[in-house]
Amino acid sequence: MKKKTTYFLSLLAILFIIGGYIVYSNVKASQSVIITAFAMDTYMRVEIQGKDASKAGTIVEEEIKRLENLLAVNRTDSEVYALNHSFGKATKVSEDTLHLAKISHEYSQLTDGAFDITMYPVTSLWGFTTGQTRVPEASSIEEALLLTGMEKLFVEGESITLSEGAEIDFGAIAKGYLSDCIAGILDNYRIATALINLGGNVYTYHTKADGSLYNVGIENPLASDNSLLGTVKVSDKAVVTSGKNKRFFEKEGRKYWHIFDPDTGTPADAGLFQATIIADSGAYADALSTAVLVRGSDFARSLKAKRNDFEYVLVTDEGEIIASELSGFEKLK
Numbered sequence: 001m002k003k004k005t006t007y008f009l010s011l012l013a014i015l016f017i018i019g020g021y022i023v024y025s026n027v028k029a030s031q032s033v034i035i036t037a038f039a040m041d042t043y044m045r046v047e048i049q050g051k052d053a054s055k056a057g058t059i060v061e062e063e064i065k066r067l068e069n070l071l072a073v074n075r076t077d078s079e080v081y082a083l084n085h086s087f088g089k090a091t092k093v094s095e096d097t098l099h100l101a102k103i104s105h106e107y108s109q110l111t112d113g114a115f116d117i118t119m120y121p122v123t124s125l126w127g128f129t130t131g132q133t134r135v136p137e138a139s140s141i142e143e144a145l146l147l148t149g150m151e152k153l154f155v156e157g158e159s160i161t162l163s164e165g166a167e168i169d170f171g172a173i174a175k176g177y178l179s180d181c182i183a184g185i186l187d188n189y190r191i192a193t194a195l196i197n198l199g200g201n202v203y204t205y206h207t208k209a210d211g212s213l214y215n216v217g218i219e220n221p222l223a224s225d226n227s228l229l230g231t232v233k234v235s236d237k238a239v240v241t242s243g244k245n246k247r248f249f250e251k252e253g254r255k256y257w258h259i260f261d262p263d264t265g266t267p268a269d270a271g272l273f274q275a276t277i278i279a280d281s282g283a284y285a286d287a288l289s290t291a292v293l294v295r296g297s298d299f300a301r302s303l304k305a306k307r308n309d310f311e312y313v314l315v316t317d318e319g320e321i322i323a324s325e326l327s328g329f330e331k332l333k
């Protein structure tokens with residue numbers, strides 16, 4: 001009898017220890033960290049949940065700073081600044097810049113030239129880079145356009161050569177690329193779930209902790225009260241928005257915004273007010289959202305028919321919503 005009681009008590013103790021361990025690991029598993037930063041001209045917020053969320057969060061913070069320092073076009077110590085002041089000489093660059101230059105060529109071809117990182121002389125001319133915005137003379141726009149075009153950017157080995165006078169700006173792809181790099185860090189730390197929000201660039205990492213899909217809000221660009229148009233339900237996806245209302249100025253009753261048509265050197269005006277792209281990669285979604293705003297809804301439809309590796313939610317200048325069938329878009333009632 002005594003033997004049986006001892007056996008029972010030992011079993012109970014073991015169960016308690018195992019139970020305690022499970023509770024402890026669950027507490028550890030639910031560790032939750034929020035990283036906030038101001039970088040790439042935008043407020044960033046990354047919510048991470050997982051056993052090593054805190055460790056991952058520290059590395060994510062470093063990654064945001066690292067890419068900002070590398071890619072900021074207006075920091076005199078950045079790699080992009082060095083390239084833009086290289087006077088036609090081949091310049092050895094980091095793996096990140098090399099990769100971004102290569103995929104920028106790819107995305108330029110894919111979008112029939114609508115995505116063009118060499119548009120910097122044009123955006124500068126309009127004053128978007130300094131904040132001193134103005135409507136330039138048509139002749140100045142023609143001159144600036146002579147300095148643009150992806151053929152001015154050569155990639156060879158580990159070096160980049162920019163033709164004299166040409167300048168690049170990764171502003172239309174950098175945040176998307178950063179979200180991909182952050183997702184890579186979360187992979188390394190086996191993070192359970194995360195929501196990466198880099199201004200208009202959102203990346204949902206896995207599903208929510210309870211296994212349900214994330215609900216990503218899509219702004220109503222034509223409303224003045226920051227209200228939402230609706231949401232997309234997604235997991236493991238980048239949701240990236242470009243819009244005419246993100247940065248603009250008004251002159252003599254007309255609005256001029258920050259996304260330019262590489263063919264004309266004037267603000268893109270293809271009938272869309274806002275373009276949201278949903279895809280596996282942040283860099284891809286970012287490049288496409290800019291390009292679709294430049295080229296319009298027919299372009300989005302035909303590119304999707306060709307590739308079928310993204311979804312879209314578009315808002316026309318008149319406020320009509322055009323969402324691809326599998327976008328997961330739900331209009332707010």
Ligand code: AMP
Binds near residue numbers: 169
């Ligand atoms: P996004 O908000 O991602 O659409 O990026 C817009 C930013 O990219 C602008 O503020 C410019 O710095 C730059 N940009 C403007 N037009 C283009 C273009 N056609 N292709 C690539 N980058 C552009």
Ligand code: MG
Binds near residue numbers: 171172242287289
């Ligand atoms: Mg973009």
